Amino acid sequence: MGARRVAIAAVLATAFLGAAATAGVLVGPAGLPARGVLEALGARLPLVPLDSPLSATQETIVFDLRLPRVALGALVGAMLAVAGGAYQGVFDNPLADPYLLGIAAGAGLGATLVIAYGPADAASTLLLPAAAFAGAAGSVGMTCAVGRAGGRGATGLILAGVTVAAFLTAAQTFVQQRNADTIRDVYGWLLGQLDTSGWPDVWLVVPYAAVAAALILAHARPLDVLRVGDEEAAALGVDVTRVRLVVVVAATIGTAAAVAVSGLIGFVGIIVPHAIRLLVGGSYRVLIPLSLVAGAGFLVIADVLARTLLAPAELPIGVVTAFCGGPFFAVVLRTSRLVSA
Amino acid sequence: MTALELRAVGVTAGGRAVLADVSLAVAPGEWAALVGPNGAGKTTTLRAIAGLVSHAGTVLIGGTDAAALGRRARARRVAVVPQVPVTPPDMSVADYVRLGRTPHLAPLAREGAADRAAAAQALGRLDLAGLAGRPMGTLSGGERQRAVLARALAQEPRGVLLDEPTSALDLARQQQALELVDGLRGSDGLTVVAAMHDLTSVALHADRVHLLSGGRLVASGAPREVLREDLLGAHYGAAVRVLDDGGELVVVPGRAAVAS
Numbered sequence: 306m307g308a309r310r311v312a313i314a315a316v317l318a319t320a321f322l323g324a325a326a327t328a329g330v331l332v333g334p335a336g337l338p339a340r341g342v343l344e345a346l347g348a349r350l351p352l353v354p355l356d357s358p359l360s361a362t363q364e365t366i367v368f369d370l371r372l373p374r375v376a377l378g379a380l381v382g383a384m385l386a387v388a389g390g391a392y393q394g395v396f397d398n399p400l401a402d403p404y405l406l407g408i409a410a411g412a413g414l415g416a417t418l419v420i421a422y423g424p425a426d427a428a429s430t431l432l433l434p435a436a437a438f439a440g441a442a443g444s445v446g447m448t449c450a451v452g453r454a455g456g457r458g459a460t461g462l463i464l465a466g467v468t469v470a471a472f473l474t475a476a477q478t479f480v481q482q483r484n485a486d487t488i489r490d491v492y493g494w495l496l497g498q499l500d501t502s503g504w505p506d507v508w509l510v511v512p513y514a515a516v517a518a519a520l521i522l523a524h525a526r527p528l529d530v531l532r533v534g535d536e537e538a539a540a541l542g543v544d545v546t547r548v549r550l551v552v553v554v555a556a557t558i559g560t561a562a563a564v565a566v567s568g569l570i571g572f573v574g575i576i577v578p579h580a581i582r583l584l585v586g587g588s589y590r591v592l593i594p595l596s597l598v599a600g601a602g603f604l605v606i607a608d609v610l611a612r613t614l615l616a617p618a619e620l621p622i623g624v625v626t627a628f629c630g631g632p633f634f635a636v637v638l639r640t641s642r643l644v645s646a
Numbered sequence: 647m648t649a650l651e652l653r654a655v656g657v658t659a660g661g662r663a664v665l666a667d668v669s670l671a672v673a674p675g676e677w678a679a680l681v682g683p684n685g686a687g688k689t690t691t692l693r694a695i696a697g698l699v700s701h702a703g704t705v706l707i708g709g710t711d712a713a714a715l716g717r718r719a720r721a722r723r724v725a726v727v728p729q730v731p732v733t734p735p736d737m738s739v740a741d742y743v744r745l746g747r748t749p750h751l752a753p754l755a756r757e758g759a760a761d762r763a764a765a766a767q768a769l770g771r772l773d774l775a776g777l778a779g780r781p782m783g784t785l786s787g788g789e790r791q792r793a794v795l796a797r798a799l800a801q802e803p804r805g806v807l808l809d810e811p812t813s814a815l816d817l818a819r820q821q822q823a824l825e826l827v828d829g830l831r832g833s834d835g836l837t838v839v840a841a842m843h844d845l846t847s848v849a850l851h852a853d854r855v856h857l858l859s860g861g862r863l864v865a866s867g868a869p870r871e872v873l874r875e876d877l878l879g880a881h882y883g884a885a886v887r888v889l890d891d892g893g894e895l896v897v898v899p900g901r902a903a904v905a906s
Contacts, residue, residue: 537732
């Protein structure tokens with residue numbers, strides 16, 4: 306695709322993220338004045354001669370509730386979209402998503418165990434994300450062990466992921482049914498939420514997401530070379546096995562960290578990379594950075610909708626991503642066919 | 647010094663020897679043709695040279711044991727043009743040709759000005775400059791073949807390994823592609839090793855012919871020494887006639903009765 310088209314897409318994606326983040330900070334049940342919030346934000350910047358017009362309570366709402374929520378949404382959305390694009394490249398499979406290797410099921414089991422058997426306030430402590438992360442990492446470990454034993458390369462790994470996911474989901478459902486009193490908490494977690502305890506959750510994800518995204522971005526060109534197939538990539542001097550391993554490990558760690566704090570948010574990892582692929586082509590050097598920006602914007606805006614549609618109640622964000630993402634993707638699918646035809 | 651040398655190269659797949667004890671040498675700038683029936687080991691020989699399959703014996707590239715060369719160093723010396731190249735349909739011709747710069751880049755580096763210049767030059771030499779922005783999926787068979795050759799050229803190798811380079815092309819495109827390769831050989835001193843089916847083309851282009859059969863090298867020599875009715879008949883299991891008008895050799899199918 307032309308450089309011009311890519312540049313336009315980059316500008317649009319960045320503007321989208323900016324608009325989504327602004328909406329995320331401005332919108333909320335407290336009904337703070339938009340101008341006051343913007344001035345309060347400006348006052349925190351160095352060299353800006355503004356005084357915050359907000360009260361201390363209002364300041365807390367903006368800086369300790371809304372901002373970390375926007376930041377977490379952006380981080381999780383960016384990570385899921387980048388990981389989805391990376392998995393699709395590594396496995397040469399358009400249906401690959403970040404939960405491909407059993408992460409969702411493993412994290413779900415970990416979270417369910419903590420909610421059902423942990424201390425009563427487990428859901429609000431770091432025990433929950435820790436258990437979800439451990440479950441995610443454990444399930445990927447199982448998938449790799451089973452996949453390796455079965456051989457057959459990438460296909461074997463995908464089949465192993467399906468098997469491990471089915472097994473762990475069965476275990477998770479068993480625990481969940483035995484503890485009917487906590488079923489609501491479990492479902493709330495499974496459907497995904499960005500209802501955080503504030504900045505600690507954000508700082509929990511940042512190191513994993515940063516390292517994972519940096520590694521995947523660095524491998525964008527090797528992923529492009531892999532598009533001509535393993536044999537030709539090897540003939541061009543690429544260590545195919547190593548590229549695949551590094552990218553899978555990075556995407557998995559990043560996804561596990563995202564899942565640990567946000568639960569299972571479906572659809573982002575599939576829909577964002579594919580929408581970008583349809584609009585600007587499949588080069589990973591374009592796809593990965595654009596997925597990062599657009600994924601961040603998409604999840605932040607989805608969270609704004611999740612908070613407002615049924616206010617003061619909150620919709621699970623996974624419901625919003627699928628409900629809004631589905632029709633959006635259908636439109637992209639149609640128009641991109643018209644464009645490329 | 648030889649450009650390429652195989653010493654007792656063997657490849658086993660699934661417990662079966664698909665290539666056994668193949669030794670041959672290719673001089674710099676030479677066009678070596680690998681011929682033989684389907685399953686004789688032509689493609690496997692090319693893959694062993696490129697380091698795409700583990701093998702017994704030794705492959706020497708420019709006098710150096712290829713096993714001692716890294717993946718990238720090897721790819722800077724020999725480029726591979728597969729029989730059925732994978733060409734992502736939405737990838738632009740320019741991007742596709744630039745993939746040829748991969749072995750010249752540090753593992754996670756991006757292309758620099760020199761790489762873009764080399765790719766642009768390869769595009770120009772194969773008459774693809776006007777198609778640079780086109781997606782690969784919109785090219786004709788002949789254009790796609792030229793793009794694949796341009797990618798190999800952008801690799802700036804000393805030798806190219808061609809696997810049935812003309813199998814998907816019509817007669818005129820076949821001639822063009824082979825003349826093109828021959829031209830590059832003349833201008834760049836490129837060494838060519840090509841697995842080929844059309845034996846008349848072999849006679850026209852190859853300096854030396856290596857006849858493989860059942861994974862073994864059964865004859866090597868000038869076209870006139872290898873393209874003989876008795877050898878071809880015995881190893882292809884087909885009746886062929888070799889017509890020699892003193893200038894060119896023409897290999898044509900004969901009637902079954904002529905064989906044996």
